[in-house]
Amino acid sequence: MGSDESVPWRRLHPASLLVNLIPTAWRTLQRVWPLLLAMVFSKSITGLVDLILVASFFALAAVRTVLHFATLRYRFAHGRLEIQQGLISRVEQALDPARIQNVSLEQNVFHRMAGLVELRIEMAGAGSAPVDGMLSALSIPEAEALRKALGRTGAAVDAQAADVDVIDAVGLLEVVGYGVSAGRVGAAVVAIGLFLDVANQVSPGALPVQNLGRHSWAGLMLVALAGGYTLSAGGAILRFYRFRWWQSGGDFHFESGLLTRRRMDIPIRKLQLVQITEPIVRRAMGFATMLFETAAAAVPEAGGSAEALVPMVAREDVVSRVRAAFPRLDTPIDGDLLPCAPRAVGRAVLRGVLGWLGPAAGAAFWFGTPWAWLLLGLGGGMGMLDARRQGWRVTERFIVVRRGFLSRDTWVLPREKVQSVHWVQGPIARAAGLARLVVWFPGGRLPLPEIGEVEARALFASLRPTG
Amino acid sequence: MHSLDPRVVTLWRFEALTAVVTSWLPIYAGLGWVLGTQVGFVAAVAGIASLALFLVLRALIWPALAFRNFRYEVRAHELIVEQGVLFRQTISVPRDRIQHVDTRQAFWERWLDVSRLLVYTGAGLSADASLPGLDAEEAVRLRDQLARAGRDVDDGV
Numbered sequence A: 001m002g003s004d005e006s007v008p009w010r011r012l013h014p015a016s017l018l019v020n021l022i023p024t025a026w027r028t029l030q031r032v033w034p035l036l037l038a039m040v041f042s043k044s045i046t047g048l049v050d051l052i053l054v055a056s057f058f059a060l061a062a063v064r065t066v067l068h069f070a071t072l073r074y075r076f077a078h079g080r081l082e083i084q085q086g087l088i089s090r091v092e093q094a095l096d097p098a099r100i101q102n103v104s105l106e107q108n109v110f111h112r113m114a115g116l117v118e119l120r121i122e123m124a125g126a127g128s129a130p131v132d133g134m135l136s137a138l139s140i141p142e143a144e145a146l147r148k149a150l151g152r153t154g155a156a157v158d159a160q161a162a163d164v165d166v167i168d169a170v171g172l173l174e175v176v177g178y179g180v181s182a183g184r185v186g187a188a189v190v191a192i193g194l195f196l197d198v199a200n201q202v203s204p205g206a207l208p209v210q211n212l213g214r215h216s217w218a219g220l221m222l223v224a225l226a227g228g229y230t231l232s233a234g235g236a237i238l239r240f241y242r243f244r245w246w247q248s249g250g251d252f253h254f255e256s257g258l259l260t261r262r263r264m265d266i267p268i269r270k271l272q273l274v275q276i277t278e279p280i281v282r283r284a285m286g287f288a289t290m291l292f293e294t295a296a297a298a299v300p301e302a303g304g305s306a307e308a309l310v311p312m313v314a315r316e317d318v319v320s321r322v323r324a325a326f327p328r329l330d331t332p333i334d335g336d337l338l339p340c341a342p343r344a345v346g347r348a349v350l351r352g353v354l355g356w357l358g359p360a361a362g363a364a365f366w367f368g369t370p371w372a373w374l375l376l377g378l379g380g381g382m383g384m385l386d387a388r389r390q391g392w393r394v395t396e397r398f399i400v401v402r403r404g405f406l407s408r409d410t411w412v413l414p415r416e417k418v419q420s421v422h423w424v425q426g427p428i429a430r431a432a433g434l435a436r437l438v439v440w441f442p443g444g445r446l447p448l449p450e451i452g453e454v455e456a457r458a459l460f461a462s463l464r465p466t467g
Numbered sequence B: 001m002h003s004l005d006p007r008v009v010t011l012w013r014f015e016a017l018t019a020v021v022t023s024w025l026p027i028y029a030g031l032g033w034v035l036g037t038q039v040g041f042v043a044a045v046a047g048i049a050s051l052a053l054f055l056v057l058r059a060l061i062w063p064a065l066a067f068r069n070f071r072y073e074v075r076a077h078e079l080i081v082e083q084g085v086l087f088r089q090t091i092s093v094p095r096d097r098i099q100h101v102d103t104r105q106a107f108w109e110r111w112l113d114v115s116r117l118l119v120y121t122g123a124g125l126s127a128d129a130s131l132p133g134l135d136a137e138e139a140v141r142l143r144d145q146l147a148r149a150g151r152d153v154d155d156g157v
Helices: A021-031 A033-041 A047-071 A109-114 A140-149 A172-182 A185-202 A214-240 A280-285 A315-325 A342-355 A357-366 A369-388 A427-431 A453-463 B007-021 B025-038 B041-069 B107-112 B136-149
Strands: A073-077 A080-085 A091-095 A100-107 A116-123 A133-139 A166-170 A243-248 A251-256 A261-267 A273-279 A287-293 A308-314 A391-394 A398-403 A407-414 A420-425 A434-441 A444-447 B071-074 B078-083 B088-094 B098-104 B114-121 B129-135
Touching: A021 A033, A021 A047, A033 A047, A047 A080, A080 A133, A100 A109, A109 A116, A116 A140, A133 A140, A166 A172, A166 A308, A166 A315, A172 A214, A172 A280, A172 A287, A172 A308, A185 A214, A243 A308, A251 A308, A273 A280, A273 A315, A280 A287, A280 A407, A287 A315, A308 A315, A342 A357, A342 A369, A342 A434, A357 A369, A391 A453, A398 A444, A420 A453, A427 A434, A434 A453, A453 B088, B007 B041, B007 B107, B007 B114, B007 B129, B025 B041, B041 B078, B071 B136, B078 B129, B098 B136, B107 B114, B114 B136, B129 B136
Parallel strands: none
Antiparallel strands: A073 A080, A080 A091, A100 A116, A100 A261, A116 A133, A166 A243, A243 A251, A251 A261, A273 A287, A273 A407, A287 A308, A391 A398, A398 A407, A420 A434, A420 B088, A434 A444, B071 B078, B078 B088, B098 B114, B114 B129
């Protein structure tokens, strides 16, 4: 005990002052962007005031960077990683290695230039902080020593995937395909709308928005589509360039990124859930995306924000990839699943119609009643198709659930990870003789499709502990 | 299966009646303003009075129904909870998954000497099961009984 108390506290690498300055300044700017926007378009503020304001933001970022460097201390003592930081609000963390869910190593451009690495640690639980422990600038030998102290048996900090060990690698074309099929066209449309509005405010008449003809609007929409797809593809390249997934010992490693290289190390025994997500365009391309969840994900529903993500997996390889995570998989995960109850389809149609009531009311007001009926029919149809694509299976070792028509999701959860089982039934479901099970697992909840009440009772009983 | 302590009905009624007075104030104001400007003063008073009467009746009746439908049992390998009036729920929490158990007493609960027992597993999002309105001593006994079970086993996390 006494010897642990004498373990010296360590500080971040001094180069962190430079490495962290730009990212901290960027984060500061992100927080005050409405003020900056107002500043840019305001005609009442002089250039000198602009300059002072921008300089003060950078000064604030510099102070935060210096404070971060000056106050953060860490050490490995008492069998755990201890981190202290903060000046006014002091935070002390003690991270137990046995509870670590994953460790990620990040290197942005500045880290790479300085030969440093950022180490992030995520623990189990639902803390509000995105990361439980973050050491933003360590030398690679320092990070390696810490990784070993934390008992990590997998690849070294600066290890690269050997070709023989690679489970999956994603090429540039596939990454672009992932971006294109991610569907962020809406964001581009919103951005163009915002641009037109701002342009009209700044310089009325420069862009005659009110007098645009049909062809101009069609052109704008095409620009929005092209811009949306370009943004999506660009974002995907930034995040998933040279994606590698490999295994060493009992750990999975996921590495990717163009400007910022990120490597995520996840002990396979800590994997809680695998999600296979297939938006309709990606499905048509013959690919799926795989997401790996540990108990670190503080999400209300399964599939919120996964720790690791394989952007493009060929459809025929999905089962073997799931088996890499769960070697004891004892069930098919695609075609051969049980459907939801037939009466649940009717409820799904009703839910679909109700979900589209708002847009239908708008359509009736602006374009006429036939458009409203069309939208309601569309909502009902989508609800029906979604319900018909639902599937589930509970075996001795696994629970598999599938949902979605336009974007299909499949979840694979080992039963040994189940924390509690909830049998739920609302008044309408009760009248229809239906019920649903919701399985809680570390990091999320997995609702099964609605099934008959008697069947749900039997399934609930089978999922309860028998001793 | 065990029922909750009957004092929980009083507790829930106090909580619901407090909400009728406080939480619903903005709704009363909005309803009063809309009816007052569109239909008239009498309609506004009648509208607010009807809503308040409905909420008071609900606050008096609903807790009794909820009490009747709430059952729990600590079994050899699990805690089982049945609850809900319109939306019914049965929860099974395996005892070897329990991470920790809390007891809490808010203002009304201290006054009535009842406690709320919250059972957490590795799911960690919120309490997996909640037993409101237990006799304070019974809550402590249950807490100690359930907290002992989850030690030294693989919790799946």
